[in-house]
Amino acid sequence: MNVSGFIFQALNGLSSASGLFFVAAGLSLIFGVTRIVNIAHGSLYMLGTYVAYSLATKIGGGFGFWGGIVITACLVGLLGAAIEFVLLRRIYRAPELFQLLATFALILIINDATLWLWGPEDLLGPRAPGMRDAIEIFGRRLPTYDLFLIVIAPVVLWILHLGLARTRFGRLVRAATQDREMVGALGVNQAMLFTAVFALGSFLAGLGGALQVAREPANLAMDLTVIGDAFVVVVVGGMGSITGAYLAAVIIAEVKALCIAIGTVSMFGMSLNFSKFTLVAEFLVMAAVLIARPYGLLGRPQGAVRGVADPEDPMRPATPALKFLGVVVLGALMAMPLMAQSSPYVLILGIDVMIAVLFAASLHFIMGPGGMHSFGHAAYFGLGAYGAALLVKWLAAPMGLALLAAPITALLGALLFGWFAVRLSGVYLAMLTLAFAQIVWAAVFQWEDLTGGSNGVIGVWPPAPFSNSSVYFILVLLLTVIGVLALRRILFAPFGYAMRAGRDSPLRAEAIGIDVKRVHWLGFAIAGLVCGVAGGLFAFAKGSISPETIGVGRSIDGLVMVLLGGIQTLTGPIVGASVFAVLQDTIMRQTEYWRALLGLIILLLVMAFPAGIVGGVINLLRRWRTAS
Amino acid sequence: MTDLSIRSLAKAFGGVRAVNDVSFEVARGEFLAMIGPNGAGKSTCFNMINGQLRPDSGEIWFERANLAGLAPREIWRLGVGRTFQVAATFGSMTVVENVQMALISHAGETYRLWKPAASRYRARALELLEQVGMKDAADRASRELAYGDVKRVELAMALANDPRLLLMDEPTAGMAPRERNALIALVKRLVVEKGISVLFTEHSMDVVFAHADRIIVLARGRLIADGDARTIREHPKVQEVYFGTGKTFARVEPKPLEPQP
Ligand SMILES: Nc1ncnc2c1ncn2[C@@H]1O[C@H](COP(=O)(O)OP(=O)(O)OP(=O)(O)O)[C@@H](O)[C@H]1O
Ligand SMILES: [Mg+2]
Numbered sequence: 092m093n094v095s096g097f098i099f100q101a102l103n104g105l106s107s108a109s110g111l112f113f114v115a116a117g118l119s120l121i122f123g124v125t126r127i128v129n130i131a132h133g134s135l136y137m138l139g140t141y142v143a144y145s146l147a148t149k150i151g152g153g154f155g156f157w158g159g160i161v162i163t164a165c166l167v168g169l170l171g172a173a174i175e176f177v178l179l180r181r182i183y184r185a186p187e188l189f190q191l192l193a194t195f196a197l198i199l200i201i202n203d204a205t206l207w208l209w210g211p212e213d214l215l216g217p218r219a220p221g222m223r224d225a226i227e228i229f230g231r232r233l234p235t236y237d238l239f240l241i242v243i244a245p246v247v248l249w250i251l252h253l254g255l256a257r258t259r260f261g262r263l264v265r266a267a268t269q270d271r272e273m274v275g276a277l278g279v280n281q282a283m284l285f286t287a288v289f290a291l292g293s294f295l296a297g298l299g300g301a302l303q304v305a306r307e308p309a310n311l312a313m314d315l316t317v318i319g320d321a322f323v324v325v326v327v328g329g330m331g332s333i334t335g336a337y338l339a340a341v342i343i344a345e346v347k348a349l350c351i352a353i354g355t356v357s358m359f360g361m362s363l364n365f366s367k368f369t370l371v372a373e374f375l376v377m378a379a380v381l382i383a384r385p386y387g388l389l390g391r392p393q394g395a396v397r398g399v400a401d402p403e404d405p406m407r408p409a410t411p412a413l414k415f416l417g418v419v420v421l422g423a424l425m426a427m428p429l430m431a432q433s434s435p436y437v438l439i440l441g442i443d444v445m446i447a448v449l450f451a452a453s454l455h456f457i458m459g460p461g462g463m464h465s466f467g468h469a470a471y472f473g474l475g476a477y478g479a480a481l482l483v484k485w486l487a488a489p490m491g492l493a494l495l496a497a498p499i500t501a502l503l504g505a506l507l508f509g510w511f512a513v514r515l516s517g518v519y520l521a522m523l524t525l526a527f528a529q530i531v532w533a534a535v536f537q538w539e540d541l542t543g544g545s546n547g548v549i550g551v552w553p554p555a556p557f558s559n560s561s562v563y564f565i566l567v568l569l570l571t572v573i574g575v576l577a578l579r580r581i582l583f584a585p586f587g588y589a590m591r592a593g594r595d596s597p598l599r600a601e602a603i604g605i606d607v608k609r610v611h612w613l614g615f616a617i618a619g620l621v622c623g624v625a626g627g628l629f630a631f632a633k634g635s636i637s638p639e640t641i642g643v644g645r646s647i648d649g650l651v652m653v654l655l656g657g658i659q660t661l662t663g664p665i666v667g668a669s670v671f672a673v674l675q676d677t678i679m680r681q682t683e684y685w686r687a688l689l690g691l692i693i694l695l696l697v698m699a700f701p702a703g704i705v706g707g708v709i710n711l712l713r714r715w716r717t718a719s
Numbered sequence: 720m721t722d723l724s725i726r727s728l729a730k731a732f733g734g735v736r737a738v739n740d741v742s743f744e745v746a747r748g749e750f751l752a753m754i755g756p757n758g759a760g761k762s763t764c765f766n767m768i769n770g771q772l773r774p775d776s777g778e779i780w781f782e783r784a785n786l787a788g789l790a791p792r793e794i795w796r797l798g799v800g801r802t803f804q805v806a807a808t809f810g811s812m813t814v815v816e817n818v819q820m821a822l823i824s825h826a827g828e829t830y831r832l833w834k835p836a837a838s839r840y841r842a843r844a845l846e847l848l849e850q851v852g853m854k855d856a857a858d859r860a861s862r863e864l865a866y867g868d869v870k871r872v873e874l875a876m877a878l879a880n881d882p883r884l885l886l887m888d889e890p891t892a893g894m895a896p897r898e899r900n901a902l903i904a905l906v907k908r909l910v911v912e913k914g915i916s917v918l919f920t921e922h923s924m925d926v927v928f929a930h931a932d933r934i935i936v937l938a939r940g941r942l943i944a945d946g947d948a949r950t951i952r953e954h955p956k957v958q959e960v961y962f963g964t965g966k967t968f969a970r971v972e973p974k975p976l977e978p979q980p
Contacts, residue, residue, distance in 0.1 A: 599807035
């Protein structure tokens with residue numbers, strides 16, 4: 092570690108900051124005007140790299156490369172406008188959660204479309220014509236192209252700045268960012284403005300992606316990594332602030348570069364390799380900023396947060412019919428091991444469904460009655476699973492002890508993360524929970540010595556008699572039923588009421604002596620605990636656990652399960668999780684393009700069945716009753 | 720004996736001095752009206768007394784405690800009830816559950832995880848609802864209620880902890896004139912029975928002059944008059960504020976959906 096090494100890494104950091112800045116600036120602009128967090132923005136960036144690759148290789152030469160970059164940015168801008176026009180325009184008034192999910196569906200669809208068009212291989216573009224060489228700095232070689240990237244980001248920032256300050260369009264964008272009602276009052280064609288902003292934001296993402304073509308290979312994982320980073324940048328910089336986005340992109344990139352520059356350090360007799368903690372460091376920066384300045388470095392407080400959905404009906408205890416149905420279903424499930432002789436797969440599916448139910452019910456607990464849209468529920472699943480698996484791996488603990496450790500690990504994580512999360516609301520809460528989940532994921536991924544890194548932990552099989560899948564199925568069934576009933580019981584108890592009171596009207600709740608933050612914090616912890624049980628059961632069911640099973644994907648699966656069933660009822664998550672798990676294990680395994688299929692299901696849900704399956708059935712029953 | 724004593728209270732938002740050096744007292748059992756044009760600083764005053772806003776300076780003495788800087792829930796525990804200018808109830812609960820929630824919190828049972836909440840203090844909640852005339856609607860969802868009825872439910876909730884001081888910010892906003900008079904008469908009867916002191920704001924002058932024991936007038940953040948109905952009616956500064964601008968005492972209703980800080 093020396094000064095020249097630092098400076099070199101710092102320059103490197105600046106050049107990677109530029110790509111990040113383009114995506115984040117676009118994301119921020121779009122959010123400022125339309126109040127939509129476009130999770131698919133990373134996908135537009137990824138498309139940018141792929142399209143630029145094709146243009147650079149097919150046309151070739153200076154024009155193919157440099158002209159290709161400009162053409163790519165324009166094409167992606169057009170695509171963005173089309174997405175806004177066809178899809179997002181319909182959901183501006185929908186609850187925030189639905190908007191997030193709809194754009195997430197786009198990620199899935201764009202990813203599969205890219206797979207279909209370009210195939211699964213990584214594609215490295217040609218080097219930039221005219222900038223093939225490198226200059227020597229402190230005895231190391233820095234590519235000229237990297238220097239170009241360092242310069243281009245502030246130039247674009249400056250152009251954007253001038254554009255926003257001097258043009259009519261810019262004034263409208265600023266006015267809309269500050270006060271949306273005003274734009275309507277001015278008689279501006281709001282629809283046009285939104286489409287234009289979406290096009291501009293997408294243009295920036297496409298440009299950022301295209302510029303990377305000479306630097307890193309285009310690959311299918313870019314969308315999620317880039318959006319993760321861009322989220323961090325936007326949240327750190329402040330939603331809606333472009334200068335903030337640049338500042339934050341530089342800070343984040345520099346912190347990462349610093350970690351790499353520091354390298355391995357020996358402390359207290361332990362050697363710690365900082366370059367392995369870049370992911371963790373990034374999210375720690377975000378968490379720290381959010382705690383000190385909840386609206387980011389240059390952001391302003393956002394107005395009131397819209398609700399998850401329409402207000403729900405008062406909770407009523409289960410009707411005799413529902414109780415009867417529950418007993419019948421339970422009876423049928425208990426009988427399932429009898430069928431196992433003829434088709435053993437049924438039990439495996441059954442276990443998957445049960446675990447999904449427990450996972451979804453715990454997420455629903457905080458999302459529905461608590462009103463906290465966690466986008467990182469996988470964290471507690473992962474903590475539970477790893478808590479159990481690591482105990483088996485390192486201490487050869489018996490299954491009973493490991494299954495006890497699972498909820499405890501998850502509870503501790505939820506207590507820690509929840510304490511911060513309940514201080515925020517709406518999209519900020521969603522992003523912070525996502526960031527925490529990424530921290531858990533990154534820690535597991537990068538702490539190879541303890542967790543086995545990307546290989547995960549294997550050999551976590553249940554001992555006899557649970558090695559028999561019928562017996563294990565019964566255990567899972569039992570714990571799931573206990574977990575779901577306990578959550579239900581809590582929701583009907585004073586604590587559950589207090590949680591809903593805090594969601595319905597924090598003002599009123601505080602005015603009758605309820606400590607809303609603390610109630611929501613404990614609710615968060617309870618959900619984490621139950622989710623940890625699901626994680627522990629999962630580890631033993633699969634015999635292993637790896638980082639990829641506890642990633643963003645699982646968090647989103649949970650959200651889809653809850654919304655699929657319907658967020659407003661207690662049976663919703665159970666039905667949703669069952670349907671989703673069965674779909675996933677059957678239809679989705681059949682096709683290579685299951686992501687796109689899932690994306691279409693989500694879009695259908697958001698647009699056509701906002702109340703979910705159970706909500707839909709209830710509405711149908713109601714209509715049927717009034718008709719007869 | 721004074722119950723609430725406000726001394727040199729001040730709060731500014733950016734450059735706007737919403738409340739500027741305001742001092743007044745509420746005597747035990749008094750029914751005190753605070754009036755003033757829109758934006759005079761009434762709600763800001765209420766929000767400081769109830770703890771939602773921290774005063775820039777000044778003291779708020781209630782019995783033997785200085786409330787300035789305490790959290791709303793702490794102030795509530797000291798025996799101060801509150802209703803809001805924009806009525807706030809729990810939309811996903813029934814009417815009676817709303818009141819039960821307040822009673823549960825009062826009993827310190829918020830963190831109980833087992834016994835169903837619906838069975839707790841139902842009788843007492845129904846009693847409170849009866850007092851405000853809402854017993855018949857007990858099992859309806861509170862979000863289905865007419866706005867005037869929501870205000871009554873709020874009142875029942877505010878009474879749940881047997882407060883000794885009740886703060887009511889425009890309890891009758893959004894009601895028909897007939898209904899207003901009835902509600903204020905009802906409040907007055909209840910508080911006299913229970914010996915509660917009340918500080919309330921109200922835009923309808925008929926109601927204020929008919930029921931308030933004493934009236935204080937706020938304009939642009941300053942207290943400009945303090946006295947009984949007669950004094951206020953004839954006070955030159957008050958006349959200037961209300962009549963001087965060509966406006967009358969019968970004021971235009973504020974928008975019911977004005978955001979609360
Ligand atoms: N959170 C806030 N931020 C900035 N300014 C505020 C805020 N709350 C109130 N104000 C300003 O303070 C002044 C007093 O407002 P307040 O709501 O206290 O008036 P009011 O007397 O209750 O009026 P009304 O009769 O309309 O309810 C107004 O000029 C208002 O714009
Ligand atoms: Mg007011």
